[in-house]
Amino acid sequence: MRFSVIMRYVGTVMLIIAAFMAISAFISLMSHDSGFYPLLLSSLLTFVLGGFPLLFVPKADNITNKEGFTIVVGSWILACAVGMFPYLIWGGEFTLINAWFESVSGFTTTGASILKNIEMLPQGLLFWRSATCWIGGAGVVMFALLILPSLGTNKMALSSIELSSLAKDNYRYRTQMVVRILLVVYVGLTLITTLSLKMAGMRWFDAINHAMSACATGGFSTKNASIGAFNSPLIEAILIVAMFLSSIHFGLIYSTFARKANNIFRSEVVRTYVWIILFASVTIAISLYFAGIYTDWLHSFRESIFQVVSIITTTGYATANTNTWTPFAIVTIIILSIICGCAGSTAGGVKVDRILLYAKALIAKLRTQQHPNAIVRVRLDGVIQENRHLEAVTLFITTYFVLILMGTLTSTLFGMDLLSAFSSSVTFIGNVGPGFGEVGSYDNYADIPIILKIQGSILMLMGRLEIFGFIQFISIKAWR
Amino acid sequence: MKGIGKRVTIGFLSIVVLLLVSGVISIVELSNLSYDTKVILDAGGEDITMAKGLLQSSHDHSRAVLDLVIFEDSTSLAKRDKAIADIAEQIHLLKGEETNTTLRGCIDTLSDCAAKLERVTKNYELQKQKHAALTGRVWYSKIYEPAYNDLTEQIKHYMKLSHGELAPRAEQLSRNAYRAITPVMISLLVMIAVVLMLYYFVYIYSVKPILKINKALSDYLTFKLPFTVKAQLIDQLKELHDNIDALITSSKSNK
Numbered sequence: 001m002r003f004s005v006i007m008r009y010v011g012t013v014m015l016i017i018a019a020f021m022a023i024s025a026f027i028s029l030m031s032h033d034s035g036f037y038p039l040l041l042s043s044l045l046t047f048v049l050g051g052f053p054l055l056f057v058p059k060a061d062n063i064t065n066k067e068g069f070t071i072v073v074g075s076w077i078l079a080c081a082v083g084m085f086p087y088l089i090w091g092g093e094f095t096l097i098n099a100w101f102e103s104v105s106g107f108t109t110t111g112a113s114i115l116k117n118i119e120m121l122p123q124g125l126l127f128w129r130s131a132t133c134w135i136g137g138a139g140v141v142m143f144a145l146l147i148l149p150s151l152g153t154n155k156m157a158l159s160s161i162e163l164s165s166l167a168k169d170n171y172r173y174r175t176q177m178v179v180r181i182l183l184v185v186y187v188g189l190t191l192i193t194t195l196s197l198k199m200a201g202m203r204w205f206d207a208i209n210h211a212m213s214a215c216a217t218g219g220f221s222t223k224n225a226s227i228g229a230f231n232s233p234l235i236e237a238i239l240i241v242a243m244f245l246s247s248i249h250f251g252l253i254y255s256t257f258a259r260k261a262n263n264i265f266r267s268e269v270v271r272t273y274v275w276i277i278l279f280a281s282v283t284i285a286i287s288l289y290f291a292g293i294y295t296d297w298l299h300s301f302r303e304s305i306f307q308v309v310s311i312i313t314t315t316g317y318a319t320a321n322t323n324t325w326t327p328f329a330i331v332t333i334i335i336l337s338i339i340c341g342c343a344g345s346t347a348g349g350v351k352v353d354r355i356l357l358y359a360k361a362l363i364a365k366l367r368t369q370q371h372p373n374a375i376v377r378v379r380l381d382g383v384i385q386e387n388r389h390l391e392a393v394t395l396f397i398t399t400y401f402v403l404i405l406m407g408t409l410t411s412t413l414f415g416m417d418l419l420s421a422f423s424s425s426v427t428f429i430g431n432v433g434p435g436f437g438e439v440g441s442y443d444n445y446a447d448i449p450i451i452l453k454i455q456g457s458i459l460m461l462m463g464r465l466e467i468f469g470f471i472q473f474i475s476i477k478a479w480r
Numbered sequence: 481m482k483g484i485g486k487r488v489t490i491g492f493l494s495i496v497v498l499l500l501v502s503g504v505i506s507i508v509e510l511s512n513l514s515y516d517t518k519v520i521l522d523a524g525g526e527d528i529t530m531a532k533g534l535l536q537s538s539h540d541h542s543r544a545v546l547d548l549v550i551f552e553d554s555t556s557l558a559k560r561d562k563a564i565a566d567i568a569e570q571i572h573l574l575k576g577e578e579t580n581t582t583l584r585g586c587i588d589t590l591s592d593c594a595a596k597l598e599r600v601t602k603n604y605e606l607q608k609q610k611h612a613a614l615t616g617r618v619w620y621s622k623i624y625e626p627a628y629n630d631l632t633e634q635i636k637h638y639m640k641l642s643h644g645e646l647a648p649r650a651e652q653l654s655r656n657a658y659r660a661i662t663p664v665m666i667s668l669l670v671m672i673a674v675v676l677m678l679y680y681f682v683y684i685y686s687v688k689p690i691l692k693i694n695k696a697l698s699d700y701l702t703f704k705l706p707f708t709v710k711a712q713l714i715d716q717l718k719e720l721h722d723n724i725d726a727l728i729t730s731s732k733s734n735k
Contacts, residue, residue, distance in 0.1 A: 004684055004712075007677070041663055044501065045670045048494055052674055055494075056487055056681035058714055085666055091659040 005060045006070050007053035013075040014050025017082055018043045020131045024086070027205075028124025035124030038089035046082045073465060073473040080104045080461070083132050090125060093117075097450050104457040106132025108464035109346055111219025111316040111433035112456070114446045118224050123205060129220045130209040136464070137216025137246070137346040138186050181254040186346075189253075190215045193242040200234040214242040217346045219316030219433040225442070226318040233302060236319060240309045247313035247341025248273070268381045269342055273352045276339065277312060280332050281305040287328045304329075307441075312336040314347045316433025318441035330436055334423055337432045338400075348431030348463050350400055354393045356380065361390045399467055403429055407459055414449045424448075428459035429467075483715030484686055491678045498674060502667035509660035513653075520649045527642040530574055534590075534635045537566040538597075542628050545601060549616030549624075560601065567594045567631075574638075580645055586638045593631040600627045689717045697724060 021043035028035035063071070083103035087094040094102065098114040105112045106129055115121065121129075193211035198204055206222050213220045223229035227236060245253060248270055256263035264270050285297070285304035294300035303320045310317045311333050322333060340349020357380055364376040378385045407425030412418060416438065423435030424445075434441040438448070445453065462470045541563035547556035571591045578584050600623055608614055692711040699705040707728050713721050 004681065038663075041501075041505070041667075045498075045667060048498055049670050049673060052491070052494065052677050053681075055490055056677075056685060088666065089659075089663045091655065091662070 001064070001066055001070065002060070004053070004057045005063060006067055006074060008057035008060070009063070009071045010075050010078055011050040011053035013079060014046050014082060015054075017079055017135065018046035018050055020135060021046060021086060021128065024124045024128040024131060026124075027127045028122055031123040033122030033124060035086070035090060035122030035128075038086045039124050039128060041089055042082070042085035045085060049082065069469075069472065073469060076107065076461065076465065079135070080107050080457075083107055086125060086128055090122070092120065093446065097453050098446070101445065101453045101457050102129070103132060104460050105433075106218065106220065107136035108431050108460040109133050109136045109216045109218040109314070109348065110428065110431040110460045110463075111213070112427065112439075112460075113220065113444050114453070116444055116446050118222065126209060126222050127205075130212040130218070130222075133216040133218025133220050134190070134212040137218060138182060181250050185250045185253050186215060189242065189245055193238065196238045196242075197235060200238055201232060202230065202235060210239065211242065214239050214315060214317070215246045215346070217243060217246050217313050217315045217341065217348075217431075219310070219314075221317060227306070228319040228442075236302065236306050239317065240306060243309050243313040243315045243317075244277075246315075247345045247347040249342050249344035251344055252342075262381075266381075269353050269356060272356050273312075273342055276336075276352065277305075277308055280312070280336055281308045284308060284325075284329045284332055287326045291326045293325060307333065308336060311432060311434075312340060314340050314349055314430055314432045316427070316441075318434060321440060321442045322434070323436055323440040323442075330419075334426055334436070337423070337426045337430050337435075338404075340430050340432070348429075350397060350430075353380065354396060357385060357390065357393045358397055360385075361393070396467065400429065403459065403462065403467065407455060410455055411452055414452055416448070416452070424452075424456065425459065428456045429463040431460060431463045484717060487715070488678075488682060488686070491681070495671065495674055495678065498667065498671045502664060502671060505667055506664045509663060513657055513660045516653055520646065520653055523649070524643070524646050526577075527639065530570060531635055531639040531642070534567060534570050534638075535632065537563050537570065538628065538632055538635065541567065541597070541601075542624075545624060546620065549604060549620050552616070564594070564598050564601070567597075583638070583641055583645060586634070586641050590631070590634045590638055593627070593634045597624075597627045597631050600624055684712060685714055686717065689713050689721075693717070693721055693724065700728065 021039050025036055025039035025043055028039055080100070080103045083106060084094075084099035087099035087102055088096065093115055101112075101114050104110075111133065118126070190211050193214055194207045197207035197210055202210065209220070209222050210227075212218075219226075221227065221229075227239060248264060249267070252262065252264050252267055252270065255261075256265070281301065281304045284307070285301040288294050288304060289297055289300040294303060306317075306319050307322060309315075314337075322330065325333075338350055339355055340351055341347025343351045343353040357378065360378045360380070364378050367376045368374060378390060404422070404425045407428065408418075408422045411421030411424060416424070420435060420437030420439050423437060424439045427433055427435045427439075434443075439445055445456065448456075465473070541560055544556040544560035544563055547553040548560060571587060571594055574587050575584070575591070578587055604619055604624070607619070689709065689711040692709045696705075696707050696709045700707045707725055709721055
């Protein structure tokens with residue numbers, strides 16, 4: 001493994017981060033707030049750190065899978081580390097652990113915050129928070145891919161980590177195409193959402209921040225009361241569409257706009273995803289209406305669908321205090337926090353693809369038991385799935401639940417109540433954001449013990465790197 | 481300058497710039513911290529001086545009143561009036577400078593106590609005219625002393641309160657100290673990372689190739705082994721390798 005080559009590409013990612021810090025510093029300068037100096041200094045330091053390897057290491061023609069893997073995970077961890085510089089230098093509520101937590105939460109698009117008063121933050125830092133989500137959403141390494149000279153020949157060496165194996169299979173394109181799809185869909189969606197939010201009555205600053213955060217399915221808001229602060233059905237509707245589209249396979253969105261056969265309307269996964277959203281929204285709305293939490297049907301459905309879409313897409317925006325909702329609604333939302341969006345999107349969690357595949361594998365197993373001689377094949381979107389895929393899905397889901405249970409166990413050990421402990425573990429690993437109890441939709445993670453903040457950041461990273469990506473990085477020396 | 485020389489120069493210059501930035505940040509942050517500390521200490525010092533002055537004036541007043549009413553020393557009249565005027569002036573100064581509402585309330589009470597003391601002192605002569613039996617000692621202990629004690633207690637209360645107000649400022653100071661040290665620490669960490677990277681790159685792209693070229697050349701000259709260098713060669717080192725290779729080829733063809 002060539003460390004110098006790895007350093008060069010990780011350095012490129014750092015340069016991109018430094019550029020975003022510089023933009024944030026410019027915003028601070030324009031708004032004459034206290035964020036200018038911390039952001040400018042962070043930008044300079046990140047620039048030096050990232051630019052240094054580029055000075056020495058010549059361009060590499062080919063990178064191996066192992067190198068690509070290290071670049072992805074290394075970039076993510078280093079991005080989180082340099083991402084906390086502006087918070088640390090600015091001070092306020094940001095201690096070392098708080099700054100690390102906020103940075104990891106941003107880059108992993110979790111959107112969980114330690115801030116008790118978000119509106120106290122200078123505009124430049126608010127923009128930086130949203131930018132971390134946006135960079136994380138695109139996949140830090142996707143940016144690095146743009147400058148890779150051997151883009152076409154490297155195949156999926158770099159992208160195979162943050163896009164799950166299912167998404168990778170679904171793409172059926174070369175890396176250059178993947179980059180194009182990501183750029184067109186991601187940037188396009190962000191621009192359209194920004195314009196729509198502005199037209200719906202948001203300030204430009206809020207519109208840009210919320211668009212970046214929604215399209216990354218991050219969930220960082222510029223308001224203490226999140227989207228609830230705007231109290232606008234139109235803004236909520238725009239964000240529902242933006243969050244929903246951002247949680248669908250980007251390749252499918254691209255194919256739909258390019259009028260290709262393999263589009264959203266034909267996708268079995270998307271169909272299942274829509275049904276899950278509709279079913280959960282309607283049942284939660286009924287539950288809330290009959291429990292008397294909302295007095296009219298329309299209001300009940302409005303709150304229900306926003307919260308369902310916000311959670312299942314792993315965004316985590318809030319318009320209501322879900323802690324006061326019925327136990328049925330709470331359990332349903334926790335289940336949605338585990339299922340999450342589709343593979344090949346910016347969403348985290350188990351993903352609908354895996355859930356669907358798991359369900360189909362289960363049915364296939366039952367059929368095989370009924371008809372021992374029958375050859376039962378599992379298909380997803382018309383494609384026959386190999387046994388190794390089914391095994392990987394089972395292993396992934398099992399590990400996912402084991403990690404949730406371990407997280408819950410540790411959290412309860414450090415004094416958290418069961419609901420808060422379980423829901424926070426679920427939201428950390430699923431990169432969702434808000435949980436229930438002490439960490440509800442209108443609460444924050446400021447008062448949880450330091451050890452749980454560290455555990456939370458590890459779970460967030462594991463979730464973002466599809467669990468095994470993180471585990472393999474730790475044992476990378478043992479690779480052959 | 482070009483090639484490896486240029487890279488190493490830029491590398492060292494980056495470190496110098498980073499050192500300079502770290503130094504400037506340290507100076508700026510430490511001067512900010514020093515200024516904040518001075519402001520807080522000055523505020524505390526001023527409060528103590530004021531309270532000390534008030535106590536001294538109260539003491540002078542008490543002494544003058546004592547001389548006047550018990551020892552009937554008429555020269556103390558001027559001292560008494562001067563002391564009460566000093567108290568009034570200092571309270572006026574405190575009122576003008578204090579912005580904190582709690583402390584302003586305390587100063588108002590202090591002002592009331594001073595006014596009461598002045599009133600009591602002035603009333604002594606009137607009361608003495610009315611009641612011939614009223615002795616100076618009785619008046620002092622029964623009427624003056626409680627008013628005097630009220631004033632001194634209020635001054636002490638003000639001292640306590642103003643010191644209490646310093647606690648949040650001191651906390652702010654500790655936060656500022658943390659803030660001052662953070663950018664310096666981050667800059668130093670980045671600099672350490674850059675120095676380590678420079679060492680690594682210089683070793684990989686300069687030192688190691690030179691050692692390998694030297695070894696390969698020695699092997700060629702001693703054992704006539706083929707001149708092959710297993711190292712990443714860039715810039716002038718690659719040129720050096722190519723030139724040696726060319727020299728070997730040319731010497732072989734001359735033979």
